[in-house]
Amino acid sequence: MRRTLTAAASVLAACTVLVAQAPGPVDTPAPGFDISGYWTSPLYEDALERGAGPELGDYGGFPINEAARLFALSYDASRVTLRHHQCDGYVAPYSVRSIGNARAWEERDPHTQQLIAIHWYNQTFEGHRTIWMDGRPDPPAWAPHTWMGFSTGRFVGRALEVQTTHLKQGWLRRNGLPESDQATMVEFFVRHADHLTHTSVISDPVYLAEPEIRSTDFSRQPIDHQTWLFACDDGEQILDRAADLVPHYAFGENPFVNEMRDRYKIPAAAYLGGPETSSPDLLLRLASLTEADGVAKTRPAAGPRATSRAVDPQPRDGDVHVWPLRGSLFLLAGDSGNIVVQAGDEGALLVDSGAGTLAEKTLARIRQLSDKPVQYILNTGFQPEHTGGNVVLRASGGDPSVRGSFFALQFADAGVGATIVAHQNVQNRMVAGKRPAAGVPSDTYLQERRRTFHNGDAIEMFWQPRAVTDGDSIVHFRRADVIVTGDIFMTTQYPPIDVANGGSVQGEINALNEILGRTVYQHQEEGGTIVVPGHGYVSDEHEVVEYRDMVVIVRDRVQAMIRKGATLDQIKAARPTADYDTRYGSTSGAWTTDRFVEAVYASLPRR
């Protein structure tokens, strides 16, 4: 009886709470709704695109900018035969439009039953989204990007509103229309009985002139579809193809650009897209669009160069931030060039030392990660953003492996300070540049690789001859499977190919392919080997392959113009980087688009 009364009291208390929470004032939190279950999107809208695939050159209704259009027109579908593109996943904004089944479920705290996350799984490319509902903040700008991005949600009225950042580069449409890694998305899920309407608003400063709006319908399925997997493994599709071949079309030479015009009698200027093509006002202009209007959209317009609209991934707050990579490896972001720390019993090992302006704070962070002194500093190149902290960080540590050895007989300071390791040309360049002797590498190698086993990991440095300079190394932590690239790869700008210091565009391409030769993705061309760029956010092979494609394509354009006798000024005026400038371009600062084109030009043969 006592138990019964207690239970009744609990029920009464619960009802009191319900009364207190009954809907009333406008600021009552939205209670949310349930989208759990199996869903299928009928392909009534954009059926061709979502089924067999879109028409080539059909970008009508997409509010794209010039860069996106030129990227898409340059895209050759045979690019997916390249090993590193064969299993490319779909990014979240496109994934929701894909064919196949979807499943949603909730994740709740087992003790409080608070909603932690809503999961949305797409069969196509096995895209698994986690929509965090617990109010957690976005990751920092230097965190990795993924196909699905980082999503947070909240209930607004009768809609689930979701905001997504940290997306990879992918497709807006499967005919080459790009979505950049800078895109963000706001979505609204609203449910009407067994029908779900999904509305997405995609903003992309790199490739969209206005936000792209789409709405997609789903029907609830009463039973499990039983088909959830999307098996993909890359393989050798075309044998003996050169490693530096990336299928693409020169500007103005896409052979399929007029298919829509010829088949449907639609002006190219309309179906080649742009913000004006999604408005009813297009109907007023459709008849007056000319052939010349269409041709003009297939080539870079004359005028000033565009500049990068990407988010700066550097903190620039005067502090150094730690981001865990894998195992005992950490990224230190903040002091210009990226620094990687390996912590362990044998002493900390660093890859690069930053610009040195935040060296003391860098040291403080290292000491939080490791109570052992810095034993090694591996330099990926001689650039000041990667070696500027050498003096301070070297002085903070020591190398017990040479104390008491025969080195001590030759050098009074053997083992004093950390040992700085790099390719010999790094030492040469730093000495020639009169850099402080205490920061110059003392342990150098001349060819191929330098290797060591430290803190339980096999660490290899591979020389990349004539990449951005003549002394570049990539560093591969084999057990952790982390590759640190130095300035060979960065997510912030065009590669700073320094021809005067031995760099070349072909060496840069070879180096990027060398990185790709060592990476292994975990799932659908994502994850697996972690790639830390010289500058920018933590990446994997997908970011490297997109970067490699860009360098190859620009090289090919410049080389083709050289062969036609174009001068450097003519080449620059032709804007061979027009589809990449909104992502990597610059007209000011140390490394401009012009300097990149000049470097490509200077390092290519005149034939």
Add this chain to the structure above:
Amino acid sequence: MRKTAGRSLALAVLAALSLETNAVAQRGGPPGPPPTPRAAAPFDIIGQWVSVVSEDWRYRMTVPPKGDYGGVPLNPNGRRTADAWDPARDETAGEQCRAYGAAGLMRLPTRVRISWTDDQSLKIESDAGTQTRTISFGAPRAPGGDWQGVSVATWDRSAPVVGGGFFPGGGGRGGSLKVVTTRMKSGYLRRNGVPYSADTVVTEYFDRFDVPGGDSLLVVSTEVVDPTYLAQPYWTSSHFKKQTDTSGWNPTPCAVR
């Protein structure tokens, strides 16, 4: 003893629920008349909205070729009828507005002006084809039989809410405008003669979303059920952006080509 305890618990629960119901009912004093549909609107739908044609672009921005009805779940009868489309015949018959009926209007590139006619009815005007839809909460005011048929509206707040069941989680804010349209004159889902019949029932849900720091969107999810020409319900969702002014309003007559 166990049975007695169980019965006591059940009675306690019923008493508690009764208390809760009474508490809700009595809050704010004696019940007044229910608010009018206009006063009960869960969101502001009024204004000029411009369609954003980012899907089915070719089908919507141009008149597709005859027989090009990809994505529409036509049955054999529907395909036969679509294949027999003759725009000249429509013009001769004075039926240029067949693609501007309620089942297809919101899918056209158009601007729409939505306003309250009175507390019980909404009006949707389109500049494409200069059409007017009258949407009534409660009893319809027109017999139908024209392009726009008879539209009956409700504020739909029936989305499955988390916490429903024995201890309901509350109704919450928000909702959709649900519009059911019948008694239309037969017309076209697309301008190239993809047909719907006079037996068609169109159910639409209008939802407004305010993008943080951006546009206000009106998304119209439309289900077309037509036993004559469709093999299964045909769903589309069309979206509009709110205009802050009345610019761009360009009334044009219905056109076949």
